[in-house]
Amino acid sequence: MMVDYLALWRAMLIIGVFSYALWKESPYFRFCEHAFLGSALGYTLVITIKTINTTAVFPLVSEAKIIYVIPIILGIVLFLRYSNSTKWISRWPIALIIGVGTALGMRGVLYAYIISQVKATATASFMTDNALTNFNNIISVLTTILVLLFFTFTVLKGEKEGSLMFQLRKISRLMIMLTLGAFFGSITMARLTLIAGQIKELLIAFGLLTS
């Protein structure tokens, strides 16, 4: 029978990481943790250097595209923040990065976060053939209105307990809690799936399961 040494090595690392929760912090756990961080950082460093080479250095050197001097200089300038006397210069490339990023982000934000959302809410149909869809659409529109109401502080300022607005805000809070609960449920599912993937690796490594 051939031994899959790579799978065994993986299994040892997985057990090491799990040992923190299942047993206690130990030098073995620390080793696995550092091995993980080291390999991830090493990989990222190599990819970053390769990217700088292919996107900036190569076009500058081989294709004589002088314009690429500018991003290279701006990139180097970022490192000036490690000295107090030159720190201020590094703010220029950061300002450029944030400026371009924000401008670009804003262009899409209007569509994705505002126009599209408003359109979908306003045109939601309650009369489709699917009863569940109708119900979902009603919930969606109601939640939108109620949550907007919840965050409209100025209009509701001074509302008395027992008034209609006060009661509506109570329902709004419930809606927000339900939404956050759904987020929490998704996160739980994500984390459990991650553990499941690793348990499967362990079962395969120890020959209890075929891949």
Added chain:
Amino acid sequence: MEVRSKESSGFWEKLENIDHRILYWILIVAIAIPYLRPLGIPVPVTEPVQDFYNTLDALPPGSTMILEISSGPSAYGEIGPSSEAVMEYLTKIYPEHHGGDRLRFVILSVSEQGPLMYNAYAKPKFDETGWQYGVDYAYFGFISGLETAVARLAEDIPSLLPSDYLGNDIDDLKAMDGIHSYKDIAAVMVWDSMGATEWYVKHWASKGVKVGNVCVAVSLPAYTMYYKNKDMYGFIGSSRGGAEFEYLIGKPGDAVATTDTLSLSHLWVIILIITGNIGLLVEKYFSHSKR
């Protein structure tokens, strides 16, 4: 009455102070059991997964898709099985449905970990099914720039992708013939664990290109919103979505097995939540009655 209240609160107190390691061990066992003895819990296909499948199947053969691989090994457990199922469909089942004709793929990664997933899931499947590199698909590796890159890609593909990850010029790749901007792309599919889908929705869906994804569970609420708005044609959420897709293509596999483990482990989590809440209420009740 006082004696009984002491006993009751003592029980809940003990339960509250139970060693967390015992709970984790039970969780591990709950996850492992279904792998060794599958439960076969039925998985009904949800709308987003059905629409994902229908949209891909309706694409005319020869259309070009962008396959954005922006997930890494940390999402392997969630996205891995679904990605495998999607590749199985794209390389084998789609051609079967369309008289042997294929789709074309432009593949890239805005995450530096994407190339790892490409090598783990996409490339082996292309090789196994005899797809020709450069003709049926082209891979451009990691593209830096995050959202800026995605926005630029929509406007001018050749300027952002002048050569593939092997260094071949874009003009030498048949798969890139006639591909200049979003107008030449039939649909986008993102394997997503970092939120890149949102950038594609902003800069591609807003121009009318269909966007879909294979994503981690934590992003599901956000993508459901885009799906409802019809900015996304569908999505496969985590291994549960993958299980649905596996059933759709008639090949139950890893995702179905993982879904069984999720069901049992969730049951354990639910038991803990309920027990914790009962404990809290009991504690509140007794502390109140003491006063």
